[in-house]
Structures are given as C-alpha cells and as structure tokens.
Amino acid sequence: METLRERKKRRTRESLLRAALELFTTQGYERTTVDEIADAVDVSQRTFFRYFAGKEDVAFAVQDMAEAAFVAAVRARPPHEAPMRALRQAFLESWDEMRETVESVVPVELHLNMYRTIEAEPALLAARLRRLAATEETLARVLAEREGVDVDTDPRPRLAVAVFGGVMRITEQQWCTSEDSGPEVIRSLTTSYLDQVGSALTGNWRAA
Amino acid sequence: METLRERKKRRTRESLLRAALELFTTQGYERTTVDEIADAVDVSQRTFFRYFAGKEDVAFAVQDMAEAAFVAAVRARPPHEAPMRALRQAFLESWDEMRETVESVVPVELHLNMYRTIEAEPALLAARLRRLAATEETLARVLAEREGVDVDTDPRPRLAVAVFGGVMRITEQQWCTSEDSGPEVIRSLTTSYLDQVGSALTGNWRAA
DNA sequence: CAGGTTAGTGACAGCCACTGACAGTTGACA
DNA sequence: TGTCAACTGTCAGTGGCTGTCACTAACCTG
16 A cells, blocks of 8 residues: 555656656757756756656666566576576566566657667767676576576676677667667567577678 | 977876876776866866866776777788687787787776776776777677678677677676786686687586 | 654755866967 | 967856755654
C-alpha cells in the first residue's frame, strides 16, 4: 500500500523523467537546461536534483531499469548452460519483460528515441559506455560464479562479456542509423551479429 | 626551423600539459581546478582554454598521440595479413614508437600513472571509452578497406575491432590493478588475452 | 483531533567549467 | 622603427551542481 506522500513523490519523479526525455529527444541534450525540465513540471531546480543525481542520471533512468532486468535474466539461466549461450538466451528471453518495465514508466516510443539521442550526443554516449562497462563488470562476476572460476585471475569471464557487450553496442549503433526502427529489428540484429563473431575473428572475409 | 613565437607556444602548451597531469595524478581529476593548472604555469585561465578545448582534452592529449601512432601502424601492415593478426602485430610493433612519442612530451612514468587515474575517476573513464569507440570506428574503416568489404553493410569489420578493443580495455584494467606496473606487462597481457578470446567464447571453462 | 516530528520543497548564495567581447602586449616583418 | 597580426589578460555571463535555511504539508502519537 502506497501512502499519499509516496504517491506524490512518485508522480513528481515520473513527471520530471518524462519531461526530461521529451525535451532531450526533441531539442537535444546539451540544449536542454535543468531549469527548463524543472519549469515544465513546475518545481524548483533544487527539487530536480533531489530526485536525480544530475542531468545525466535522468537520461539513463529507463535504460538502467531495462539493464537490471537483463542482468536478472542472466542470473536466472540454468547453471549448466555455456556462458555465451546464457547471455544470448537471457537477452532474447528478457526482451518482453524489458518492454513492460519501460512501458510502465514512459512510452516505449520515447525510450527508443532516447537511444538515437544518446548515440548522437557525445556527452551521453560517453556516459552510456561507462554504464555499459559497469554492467559488464557485474555480468563477468555472474558468469565467473556460474562457472566456478576466479574473476580476478581468469580473464575469460571478462573477455566473454566484453565480446557480448561489443556486439550489443554495435547493434545499437546500427539500429540507430537504420531506417526501419521497429523494436524487433534489434532482436534479429543481435542474434545475427552474435552468429558472425566467430567468422569475423578468423579473417579472410572476401572468401565469404 | 622554429620561430620564437612558436617556441613560446610549444613551451606554454607542454608546461600546461605536464602541470595538469602532475596535478591529476597526485590530487585527482575532480579535485583539480583549471585555475590551479593555469596558476601552476602562471598563465590566465582563459589562456588554458586557448590551448586545450577543455579539462578533459588535456587529460587525454598524450593518449591521443599514442593511439594515432597505433592507427598508423595498422595502416602500414601488409594488405594480405588477416584482420585480427594485423591489429595484433601493429600493436606489438608500434609499442616502442609509442613510448618514444610519449617520452618526447612527458615522462613515461607520469603517462602510466594517468592510466590509473583514468580508471579510478568515473568522468575520465567515460571519456576514455568514448574516445576508444571513436578509434574503433576508424580502425573498422581501415580493416574494411583492406579487405574490400563495405563497412556499412558487413558487420564483421566492426565486430572484429570491437573484440580487439574489448581486449585492450580489459588489459588496461587488469594492468592498473596489478602490482607490478612495468610497461612490458601490458604487452604480454595483451597477447595472452588475445590468445584466450577463442576459448572464452566456446564455454565450459571448468574443463581447462 | 491537537501536538510534535519528519519529509519534501523553494529561495538564495556559491563553486567550477566554459565562452564571448574587448583591450593590452609582444613577436614578425617590411 | 612602425605596423600588423598573433597571443594574452580581464571581465562578465551561462549552466550544472551543492549547501544552507526556513517553510509547509504529510505522518504519527496520545
């Protein structure tokens, strides 16, 4: 049960989040000031900073939720599965859940537009990559535990996750530049790219 | 032949660079203000911003030089070489040249300390990852041209480079946390990790 | 339901990175 | 030596972000 105070808090937070994404995607991240976001929701600038640690935080609030769902899906995979397969299956499986999680806060369309904005704005791209790195560290530890190896002495967990993360990043990038922006495209691009990693490493691409 | 004006400019720039790295590595990046850097060289804050686009730029000035040398080395590899091998060989080969390039501006010791600082400070790590992504984009185009494939339709150049970049990042990370910080360690770590990528992808690590 | 307690808020002042405008200074060159 | 262009300093201003303090609204206890 939610108290009145909590309800008000949640409404303020979600209003700020939504207003921020709307402004970021329409007029750009750099060109949007915190004052504008606060004004759009009719609260003081100081209040904005009580809900979000900074302008960057609000931009990634939704992505963070989706990524958390993905990490949880990886944790839930059967332990006998090979590492790369666990990552792949977790991604495909958590797809619908991620969508629901997102939809509960902001329109999916808005969330997808944010991906394009992030890719276009250097400041956001840098933050995105750092966050991705943090997630990769978490995933590496999960995989290491599953396989019973020490993440600090055996580089393979980190290597596997780095490759997977690289594929995810390239997928995002390609999806952002492509015309048809349906959410299912990401899904097929990811599996396609994962399948091609092997051949990408063993040179002589012309033969194919 | 260098004119007096040019000499003064170069001296000011290198003084600023050195002072900045010294301050960043000793007292931290966030805790160092641009005013401090300018004061250390006895120049106005405004002048600092005429030499460097921002606080971030000065932090990566040396890395940028080293990376440029690496990219040039990749370009110089014989065209018949397989992509991943070209990257690996270029890295090993350009090692000494990178060291010379660095030494010509700041002490190598200082430069190596910056790697640790970058890894430790979130703001710098984010910037580092974004710059690495930019370099990867360049490398992908170089590889694509070598192999005669289209970088926009064939994902393999970007995939290969992403894997290589991932290995480089993990190498840096591991090297930063390890005790012995000799420059040769990076070299051996890189080759070792590159050799293990294959087995990292094909699961069942316990068997090894 | 009256009281005090606590959480959330707004207004203000201040720090720091960064930029534009303008004026002063110094090296280059005829 | 005088002129021009490059370099620099000063000043004012913007935007992200933080600390402080007083005020109000919501909660809780008797």
